[in-house]
Amino acid sequence: MSEVRMEKLQKLDQEILERLIEIYMSGYENMREYGGEGESYAKRYLRWCWNKAKDGFFVAKLGDEIVGFIVCDNDWYSKYEGRVVGAVHEFVVDKRFQGHGIGHKLMENCLEYLSKYNNRIELWVGEKNEGAIKFYESYGFRKVGQNGIWVRMVKDLRKDDKEWKDS
Numbered sequence: 001m002s003e004v005r006m007e008k009l010q011k012l013d014q015e016i017l018e019r020l021i022e023i024y025m026s027g028y029e030n031m032r033e034y035g036g037e038g039e040s041y042a043k044r045y046l047r048w049c050w051n052k053a054k055d056g057f058f059v060a061k062l063g064d065e066i067v068g069f070i071v072c073d074n075d076w077y078s079k080y081e082g083r084v085v086g087a088v089h090e091f092v093v094d095k096r097f098q099g100h101g102i103g104h105k106l107m108e109n110c111l112e113y114l115s116k117y118n119n120r121i122e123l124w125v126g127e128k129n130e131g132a133i134k135f136y137e138s139y140g141f142r143k144v145g146q147n148g149i150w151v152r153m154v155k156d157l158r159k160d161d162k163e164w165k166d167s
């Protein structure tokens with residue numbers, strides 16, 4: 001999978017939106033309680049992500065095909081922190097392409113981007129989504145709370161830290 005490229009999404013037209021919905025629905029195929037609630041929800045949610053965090057909306061591409069994306073917001077008011085932090089609103093790789101390192105590349109891109117603006121990142125993950133929780137922990141995210149089925153995780157960034165993984 002060495003030919004995977006990371007790009008900032010330039011526009012969200014109908015064709016791209018449909019592809020992102022497909023990825024979202026397939027990525028969460030085995031955990032509908034945490035994503036992929038339905039296509040019309042996905043459409044609204046992904047449009048919301050685009051409007052909220054255009055500058056940090058990164059896609060992974062294999063050739064011309066988008067195979068995964070991460071939405072990184074550098075201006076998120078966290079009511080739990082009482083301040084603005086960085087946030088990962090969505091992170092998903094097409095089921096067919098999971099497990100090949102694409103998620104790592106997207107996350108590295110995201111951390112590099114958010115570290116320019118924020119010194120803390122917040123995200124929410126489903127409590128039974130053990131694979132993703134382990135993935136986040138390997139990047140230094142830690143569980144700090146829970147609301148219903150959602151676990152809140154945070155990571156502190158040091159701006160001069162280039163060695164993201166296991167930091």
Ligand SMILES: CC(C)(COP(=O)(O)OP(=O)(O)OC[C@H]1O[C@@H](n2cnc3c(N)ncnc32)[C@H](O)[C@@H]1OP(=O)(O)O)[C@@H](O)C(=O)NCCC(=O)NCCS
Binds near residue numbers: 124125126134
């Ligand atoms: C989480 C996700 C984006 C990772 O993308 P990916 O391309 O599969 O990740 P990579 O191949 O780069 O890395 C795989 C790592 O993630 C872990 N992982 C995360 N979720 C996993 C899952 N559902 N199944 C298997 N492994 C998973 C693996 O243990 C592996 O760890 P390792 O590198 O130590 O071996 C992807 O699994 C996904 O889209 N999951 C569904 C959506 C989701 O849960 N998003 C996060 C919600 S907050």
